[in-house]
Amino acid sequence: MSGTAISLYVLATLDAMFSGVCAASGRDARINKRSYYLKAMIHGIGWGQVACVVGLLILAAALKISDDPRLAMEQMVAVGDRMVQVFAVYAAIILAFFAVRAIPSVDIRSMTSTVAFGPLTLIRPAVVVCGIGWGLAIGPQPPIIVAGILICVLMAPFRVWLNRWFDMKRWVAGAEEPGVAR
Amino acid sequence: MDSAVGIGERSRPQLLEISDLIVDFDPATMARRPVLQAELVERFRSVGDHRAARIVAGMPVSGGVLDPHEVDRLLIRVHCEMQRLSEEFQHGQRVSELLHAMLAAFRQCGIPTPYRIVDIGCGTGYVIRWLAARGDFGRDVELIGVDYNEALVQEAQRLSTAERLECRFEVVNAFAMDQPATMYLSTGVLHHVQGGGLAEFLCEHDQVGTQAFAHYDFQPSPLSRPGAWAFHYIRMREPLSCHDGVISARRAHSATTLVDAARQTSFASGMYGTHVWKLPIPRVFHTLMGLRPEVIEAFRHTLGRRSGRLGTLA
Numbered sequence: 207m208s209g210t211a212i213s214l215y216v217l218a219t220l221d222a223m224f225s226g227v228c229a230a231s232g233r234d235a236r237i238n239k240r241s242y243y244l245k246a247m248i249h250g251i252g253w254g255q256v257a258c259v260v261g262l263l264i265l266a267a268a269l270k271i272s273d274d275p276r277l278a279m280e281q282m283v284a285v286g287d288r289m290v291q292v293f294a295v296y297a298a299i300i301l302a303f304f305a306v307r308a309i310p311s312v313d314i315r316s317m318t319s320t321v322a323f324g325p326l327t328l329i330r331p332a333v334v335v336c337g338i339g340w341g342l343a344i345g346p347q348p349p350i351i352v353a354g355i356l357i358c359v360l361m362a363p364f365r366v367w368l369n370r371w372f373d374m375k376r377w378v379a380g381a382e383e384p385g386v387a388r
Numbered sequence: 389m390d391s392a393v394g395i396g397e398r399s400r401p402q403l404l405e406i407s408d409l410i411v412d413f414d415p416a417t418m419a420r421r422p423v424l425q426a427e428l429v430e431r432f433r434s435v436g437d438h439r440a441a442r443i444v445a446g447m448p449v450s451g452g453v454l455d456p457h458e459v460d461r462l463l464i465r466v467h468c469e470m471q472r473l474s475e476e477f478q479h480g481q482r483v484s485e486l487l488h489a490m491l492a493a494f495r496q497c498g499i500p501t502p503y504r505i506v507d508i509g510c511g512t513g514y515v516i517r518w519l520a521a522r523g524d525f526g527r528d529v530e531l532i533g534v535d536y537n538e539a540l541v542q543e544a545q546r547l548s549t550a551e552r553l554e555c556r557f558e559v560v561n562a563f564a565m566d567q568p569a570t571m572y573l574s575t576g577v578l579h580h581v582q583g584g585g586l587a588e589f590l591c592e593h594d595q596v597g598t599q600a601f602a603h604y605d606f607q608p609s610p611l612s613r614p615g616a617w618a619f620h621y622i623r624m625r626e627p628l629s630c631h632d633g634v635i636s637a638r639r640a641h642s643a644t645t646l647v648d649a650a651r652q653t654s655f656a657s658g659m660y661g662t663h664v665w666k667l668p669i670p671r672v673f674h675t676l677m678g679l680r681p682e683v684i685e686a687f688r689h690t691l692g693r694r695s696g697r698l699g700t701l702a
Binding site: 231232233234235236237238312313315316317319320323324325327328369 | 467468469471472476477478480481482485512514517518521522543547550551553615618619621622623624625664665672
């Protein structure tokens with residue numbers, strides 16, 4: 207059980223970190239902005255932890271209302287294992303393209319954007335839905351299905367939430383410093 | 389690019405970019421002219437672009453005139469989003485590699501320094517600021533960005549000052565500067581110039597002391613329209629960015645059109661970097677280049693392994 211939970215936590219945190227970068231991109235026009243993206247990653251990870259806590263609360267509630275909590279726990283682990291299968295493949299593909307991007311060629315680096323990172327960003331919500339759907343396909347108890355759907359509603363548009371939050375914090379172009387509106 | 393836009397409207401009236409029309413300048417005085425929202429909305433409706441009409445209709449107005457302050461803020465945000473694409477496509481590094489080869493060729497040919505590199509329609513100055521930050525060109529190279537839009541130029545200068553970069557930005561017609569450029573650059577500008585305006589624009593490069601130009605713009609291909617749509621949908625937040633990004637790709641000139649126009653100048657002209665390596669994969673951007681004939685051989689030499697990207701210059 208702990209292996210499944212840790213795997214899902216690591217994958218969710220990685221996703222949140224990259225989501226932070228995506229949500230911060232295109233808001234700061236400086237050339238040198240390593241610290242800006244570092245800050246964005248930290249914000250993404252922070253909100254990822256919030257999402258993990260909310261997810262845990264949803265699962266705890268599902269256990270609470272289940273007629274058979276022991277069976278529910280076993281089914282949650284089985285669902286989680288299947289989710290990890292999908293998300294790990296997606297994460298591995300992304301990390302592999304980061305390795306390709308390390309090659310110091312303008313063409314190779316720009317191609318990773320056009321061929322890989324752009325399309326992979328586009329399909330991210332679908333991957334979340336498919337992963338959770340693949341997990342729920344084992345036919346668990348109704349409370350677990352409801353919990354899975356709620357977690358899907360939380361995580362699929364995670365980058366949209368993060369973008370909204372960055373909008374509210376005014377991480378906008380034209381600010382003197384990121385986070386300070388002009 | 390104000391006058392050029394007018395020419396474009398006559399030749400292909402159905403393809404209008406919002407960013408071209410929400411600002412208006414007097415080309416002689418560079419003074420800002422008011423833009424009436426209702427007129428602009430009607431203009432987009434008349435060409436069947438209802439999405440653009442809705443975007444313009446949602447912009448803040450004061451007495452029926454688009455609020456220039458809000459328009460400027462919007463354009464700065466849009467340029468910042470566009471910079472993200474330039475970063476992803478490694479555009480700064482791409483220009484830097486070409487420029488290093490070009491400057492080495494100038495030196496080999498004994499062209500006197502300083503070399504003035506002028507980026508036309510620089511917007512918030514990403515290319516010039518990137519070159520200043522990472523290009524390592526030496527003190528005999530002046531990096532200058534010019535644009536008609538004062539707000540964008542001010543933003544470029546603010547960003548440049550914040551990072552202590554050795555470059556400058558001016559609100560001026562690139563071809564009416566006190567001293568002409570040794571080399572003119574632009575990115576995503578040529579498609580704003582349509583019809584006969586393209587040759588007129590390129591002929592203005594024919595100035596004493598100007599040795600070359602390199603204009604990067606979208607390359608039309610079967611993939612460019614869906615690609616532009618997908619990338620702008622994924623990466624952009626502002627509806628204006630999404631709209632204009634796709635229209636830009638649709639308005640882009642073919643290599644033949646660009647070269648035909650450039651060959652009306654006294655430069656030897658051709659395309660550079662149309663395909664990825666030697667594969668039948670078109671690059672997102674292609675580059676219209678023009679060089680003085682006496683620089684060509686040196687440039688081919690200084691390009692080194694990239695010389696295969698340079699097409700026929702005539």
